[in-house]
Amino acid sequence: MTHKHKTKSIGYDKVAYFFILPFFLIFTYFYFIPTFKVIMDSFTNYDMFTTRDFIGLKNYIELFKDDIFIKSMGNTFIYTIFTLFPTLIIGLLIALLANSTIIKTKICRTLIFMPHVVSMVAVSMIWIFLYDPTNGVFNQILKALGLPTFDFLMDPNMALPCLIVMGIWKGVGYNMIIFLSGLKSIPEHYYEAAKLDGSSSINTFFKITLPLLSPTTSFLLITGLIGSFNVFDQVNVMTNGGPLYRTTTIVHQIYTAGFSEYKLGYASAMSVILLIIIVIITVINFKLTQPKGE
């Protein structure tokens, strides 16, 4: 019944294109074209309704004079640095603890991983309550200790650190799981050899564990960097960028400019800046993880 083309002589299956077609249709329409479109639109004054004229580099020039956008870049960098590195370090430490043979508390592992699977909106709700100025647990503890209370999310100096603390809390479990699978893939005999040589456990960690874990670490670093640079959900839900733009981030600015002010050309220029940052991160990572030598 099946209509068989004798393509074997050439060795190509033309049918393959039908197999990849659905994927590439969607992929082209929702990834490729948008990537070009965002670059094109960044040179226009598009406002979704009337105009879409070419205005050259005007958007970019304006961006670098835009205090709020520059602030959002600063906030994003601060958020990234202070979320990513603590998450990595704490994640690794917990993984080391969990990996030691004497600890058999699987339920604890489950609990530590739990925040990762819960949606950002849901955890934001929980933390908004924890940070609440009157009924929140943190303030009630402060009050019980006779200390002054804070309106955490409305305090310009505290709002961003509050988001960072929540970000670390949510990310630690994921980092732990990935580090654990990295640790499990290190062959046991390395450790046995180190033991025979009388290496101290700290020495073993820095000389064996950490170097052999570097593919895992660089994976977590790169995905963590990209993820943190795109921080948006919790900002939009918890602070909406405030107070005094202290928590606004690049993606939050893109969203605000694009969907509440309808300055799509301008928002596209912001997106291109973010795109460039992500490309730079990816290229650096690619260069660093490329096998050296030859």
Next chain:
Amino acid sequence: MKSYHLQKTCNKICMKTIFILIALIVVFPFVIMVLTALKSNQEITQGLSAFFPKKLLFSNFIEAMKKGDWVRYFINTAIITVVTVSLSLVINSLAGYAFARMRFRGKNTLFYCAMVGMMLPMQVIMIPVFLQIKEIPLLGGNDIWGNGGIGLVNNYAGVILPLIAHPFGVFLCRQFFMGFPKELDEAAKIDGCSPLQIYLRLYLPMGVPIFATLGLLKFVDTWNQYTWPLLVFNDPKMNTVQLALNAFKGETTTEWNYLMAATILIILPILILFIFLQKYFVQGIATTGMKD
């Protein structure tokens, strides 16, 4: 010798205590959530003196669900999630199969193109993707150039379509299928099976483990989606549970017990999945880390 032993047990207890302590700190916000959801409003304002609710008010869950059309929000989210997971499994595994087993011109180039997409977060292109949804040709009142109508705005498909092409899914299916013996294909070919039949009869049934893992990750990702529904839906009737929860916060600033009850109900499906399928979860997450 004895002191060495003593030190070892001491170490063991110490490490275990630290580990349990960390777990308790991590779980603390969830404990607060559950306790608050079961308290009366008055108890919440009493602070630490009423840390545990005197009477467990399960009625809070019902009251919370009465504030808004929650049944509809759950149905919306369930439709989006189920359709997204199914479609993404189909299209990504088909592509993964072709990349693993078939020979065709441009195979490597196309594969690398897809993999580059893996690095590109959707937030970066959220403006043009929204425009692609709004200006989709011939749908939602649009003409062939994508003008005139609203496209897929306020339509389930507007959220589903951008989420189904999942380069990582293609990659994972390809890796998995490449592990199958090639003789299988050849035997099936000799029996007169077309590539589609080989895919349906051999690869689909044998790929179940990888589909389970991928499907689970996609399920959680879609259920937890906030950004896409926020952009695509502006009709409250289309709200997903995540959007509805955020809207709920705005309406009830003081009724924390209802807000926490709603939060619990929203994360419950994910938590149940997580608890029962934990093994697949961890496996899936761990393979994500192994992709280099």
